[in-house]
Every structure is written in C-alpha cells, then in structure tokens.
Amino acid sequence: LFPPGSGRLVPYDLLYADGVRAYFARDWPRAAELLQRALHSYSQLLAARRGCQGRCRDEAGFAGPPAAPSWETRFFDRVLQRAECLGECLGRRLGAEPSLHRASREIQEDFEQREPYNYLQVALFQLKKLDEAVSAAHTFFVANPQHLQMREDMEKYQRMAGVKLESFRDLQATLYWEAYETGVQHYNVDEYLQAAVKLEESLEEVLLALEDCRALCEGPQEDGTEEEMQPGLYEAIAGNVEALRGAVLLDMSFFLLWTHAISQHPGLAEGGTIILLEVLPFIPSLALSAHYIQVLKCRQHCVLEVATKPGRVSATDDFIPSHLDLLQFAYDQVGNHALAAECAASYLLFYPSDELMLEKMKRYQAELGEGASITARENIQRYVQRSLMEKKLIYYAVEHLGGTFDDPDPWTPDELIPESLKQKHRENQEKQRLENLDVGEQEQRGPFTFEGITVAMDSHQLNGSQRVVFDRVLTDSECKDILRLAKAAGGTGDGYRGRQSPHTPHERFEGLTVLKALQLAQDGTVNWRDATLLLHASEKSRKIVESYFTPGKRLHFSFTHLVCRTAVEGDQDGRMDLSHPVHADNCLLDPEGKECWREPPAYMYRDYSGILYLNDDFHGGDLFFTELDAVTVTAQVRPKCGKLVAFSSGGENPHGVWAVTRGRRCAIALWYTLSPEHAEQERMEAEELMRQGDVEQELSHTDVEKHMGTDPSGGASPEPPVPKGRARSTSQRRTSSSESGQQPQKLRARDEF
C-alpha cells in the first residue's frame, strides 16, 4: 500500500510492530531499520500535525469579534473551514488518510516514553554499531532513569573499551531544556545578557512545544479497545459538515463547535459561557461533549508535560511565568527597561496582584514616561486567555457532569473555580502540601535515599505500626514487562501449593517463583529480560525494605512469588468472600482470642513482608489491614504499578485482600527474614542461572569484543548489554508457541497491510 518513493508516510505503529517482530525473531538488521523508520515516521507525523495546525489556524482564524447579526454563521464557517483545511493539509502531507496514522494509546505512550530506543539499542549492539547503540541507549535512559535493566546496560557501555564519550547523546534532546538550563546557569552567575538570550530561546520553544502537545490532543481518544476509538475533534466536525450547515441550536455538535469557537476566540468568552450554561442541561447524549472536555483536559495537561524534563517525575514549577520573571530581572539588569517592563506586564497576567511586580511596573512607567504604553506580550496574552477559557469550560463540565480536573497551574484565579469545587480544590492542595512535607521529612531522616522513590504513607498514616507504602519503585515500562512475564508463564507457572483457587472459587490464582521464571526463560517460553527483571525488581524492594526497617542489618529473601488473581467470568455480584482471607504472615491468627500464635505451620522465621504491585486495571482487590479481631479495618491500600507496601510480618499486621471482581490483579509478594539460615535456596539457584545466562551471552559475542578492542585498563573483559528476549542457546529453534508470550500484544492488528 505504501510503495517506497510514493511520498506516503508509513504509519509509525505499523513500522514499530514489524520492527518489534523482527527483533523477537532476532533479525537485527531488519529490526534496526524498521525501528529507525518508525521513529522517523513518528517525528514526521508530529511535524505535519504541528505545521497543519499552524497553517490552518492562520488561514481560518477568528480575526476580530465577528459583527452582529450573523456572527454565528461566521463562526460555523470558520470552524468548518478549519476542519476542512486540516483534513486536506494532513492528507497532503502524510500522503494518505490522516486516520491511518492513529495509533493506540499504548503505542503512543511507548513513543512518548522512548521505548523504541530500548529495542533499537539492542539491535544496533548486535549489529556491532556500538556508537549508535550507545546513543539509542542513552536516549532511552534519559527518559527512563529508573529503568533497572537499562541502568545496568549503561554501566556496561561505560566500561566498554571503544565507546566514545560523545556517543552518550540524547537523540531527542529537547531544545528548550538545554536553552533553559544554560539560561539559568548564566543568570546564576550574573551573566544577564547571555541569560536573556537563552531564556528567550527557551520560552519561544516552550510555546511551540506546547502547541505541539496540544495538537496531539486533537487526535482520536482511544480508551481501551480499538472499537471504542473515537474520532478526533476535527474529524468529528469534518464528518458532520453537511449536517451542520443547517445546524439546530440544541444539537450537541453545536456545543462542540461552540465551545471550540470560544476557546479559540477569547473575546466571546462571556457570551459563549452563558449560552453554554443554557444549552448543556438539554443535551441528550453527552458523548461528544464529554469527548471534547477530554480534549480540553488533555490540552491543559500539556502544561505539565512541557514543564517536565524527560526522566524527571515532577514538573518544573510554573514554567512559563518563571521564564518571564527571570527575563524581567535579566533585562532590568542589562538596562533594557522597555523589555523588562514588557516581561513584567506579561508576568502580571498570571499573577495580577503580585506586589513586587506591581511595584516594578510603577517604576518602569515612571521611567519610560506616562505616555509610553506598557503592554504584555501578545503571545502570552493569548496563552493566558485561552488557558482561562479552557479551564472555565472544564470546571463547568466537572461541576455539572462530574469527573475531576487536576489543574496544572498554580495561578488560576480563585473566581474561576466554581464554589462547589473550591473546597475540594483546597483540600487537594493541602494534601499535596502535606505529602511534600512528609517526603521532605523522610529525606531529612537520613538513610532512606532511593532516587525517585517516595514514601507515600508511613505507619502513622496507615493507623498501625511497622507499615509503609512506597511509590515509584517500578516504572510503567517495567510493570508492563513483568506483567508480560506473568502472562507468558500463565498456566506453566505453579499454582498456590498446587491449587488453582486456594482462597476463593471466584478467582483463579496463578503464581510464579523466580527459579521457575528463569527456567522458563532458559527454555525460551518467556522473555529472558523480563525474567531477570523479576529478580532485579525484588532485589530493589529488598534493599528498600532493609534500609527502611532494618538499617545496618541484612535482610534475606525468604520467598518471592509473582502472583496474579483473576476474577472468574460470570456471576460476581454480591460476593461476600475475600480474595485473600485476613491473616498474619508469620503466625496463626486467632481472632477470638485476639492473639497470633507463633507456631507451625506458620512461617515463623519471616520477619518482613512486602507486596510490589504491578497494575490497577481491575475491580476490587485493595489490600487492607485489620486489628487482631480480623474485622476492624484500620487501613487500605489501592494497588498501582510501582507501589510497594511493606510491613512487619507479625500479629501487629493482620491483613487481607478484598475480592477481585473483574480483571486480573498481579503483584510480586515478597517475604524477608533476618536469619541467614532461612535464606531462600531457590533464589540462589535462580541467581546462578542468571549469571550463567550472562556468561553464555558473553561467549556468543566474543567477535563483538574483538571489534571493540581490549580494555586498555586491563580489567575484566567488557560485558555486552543484555538484550530483551535473548533466552535460548542459539541452536534452539523458536517455536511459534514460545513466541506468543513475547508478541507485543498492544500492537494494533492491521490486517489490511
């Protein structure tokens, strides 16, 4: 369908799917080529969207308030014109139906997270293109600094002879981050001229990046299955052009157009909102408007996305206003008061009652003379007005249609938030503040220093003793990999003491031990990398629990179990049972006597328990703690990818799991002991298998090492990174059944190609 040279851009998700397939078939040249083309196609698509958005905005802009009496018609015309313009422009630039370039949310996320670079680095390494492999690896690592496997790979690359320092390059480096950071550096050493140049550059790029991000919100919103994929805003409009020509006022499409028109044209804000308020309650189906609110939320969210440096977990506070703040000061220092005044005026659009800035404005006004008019920058004015209008609509929708909105901006004026939502807004802010405080205190306390990992709740907040919840122990991508392992192992894993449904007939229970995982990886049933990730993730958890509960004393593994509980299809209504009955982990709970007996068959030597959660897309399944009576619930924890709950295993921590009534809940259950004689033997065997696997890999790459030359330091021979899915000895042929677990299921089937 897309012959080379036809000028048509092959959809990136197709290329990616084929690239990943080639990867798992170990066809490295093909994998590398396809993955590179996928990345290229993706960036072309973004460029086309950005370009067309800009062009069509100019062509079909709302210039000046349309005059009465027929301004509605002129609005419609503009909106329709823009929809048509966009359809046509994208069609031309992409050389095909723009809708072909829709990818599922998961694939989009993969690209946003730079996942393709992870595959690419392995393929390039196998092709002995070492420098390119290092750049690809580095590019991935910048956005995923928590990724355990990649961290190891990076260290290996660093130790390898023949790797150039310049190869550690971010291929997707964001211009504005570089400019911003350089700007701030200059600023900090009082080099205001250079600071201003860099900060202007950054600001300009930030605004462009925002438009980029916003343009992508216009795309189809996909939730869950392909069938549910909804058309994008303009596609919805384009599809309705004819119908809309004779639009009825209370049509929801009208609402759609209307809200859009107002958001583009702040001058109509007030009138628009009034009509909206009248129209909304009469709309019979809110599907499209709900969709549009999604688009608006997505656009607002771009503020955070742009302000978050790749690989960082939190956004830089108040990114755009802070640019203006710094610029104002820098211009002031170099004596350019006209520009300083302009920046001050622009800053005041965000914080109109900022006293310091108001003072400065007075001074500038005096200096520049009363006649001089000081105005804010036009692009900043547009930005603020548009943002306020969008927020207004979102808040309105949240108030009337439900849902939530996490406002990304601290500068939103209070008047804009509906009375009924203000209370909640304040509570959230307070909660956020307390959370930050807590994390701060934890950090001060000392030993607990794991980059990026936060203590979400301590014993006090969990109403008990020796309990803690950590967040961000794993990244989304790591959870995905371990979930894939659980899925691939499926029936081949062990049950729970051999039984399929040990706790409740309403759920199927599957477990996988670390040793079994590595054995399956060895014979090619599961992905090698996923299996070793299970070991790494549990070791990371061990270190965290050790340093939190037993600093200075060694905690050993007692048992590690990757466990999934799947709700059985069918009648789940009114279930009264639990997914896991209330128990304590190292003693026999006696709720009547309110005691816990430390005697066999309890695992008496277990001292600490941990559960590392992998997903949250299921119903029910919260973990809860009770008092010794097994019925008084004292705390609950909602599982989520990367959340680690840890607690002492005794009678002070009885716990259970609520029924899982839909979907599949997977977690790594971990038990630790202080006594070395009870350290898990199986784990040591698993670790041995992992080491053997690495050696095997090294041997198969002696040629690569030759290519790289010997380590000048005369140290140990360089180790290559561990590719994903490298499980088998090369002589073993892959069977289709063994492959099924590694197929990227998230890839959209597109039979027509």
Ligand SMILES: O=C(O)CCC(=O)C(=O)O
């Ligand atoms: O999966 C959970 O949240 C808890 C499981 C548990 O308590 C156990 O297996 O002992």
Ligand SMILES: [Fe+2]
């Ligand atoms: Fe337990």
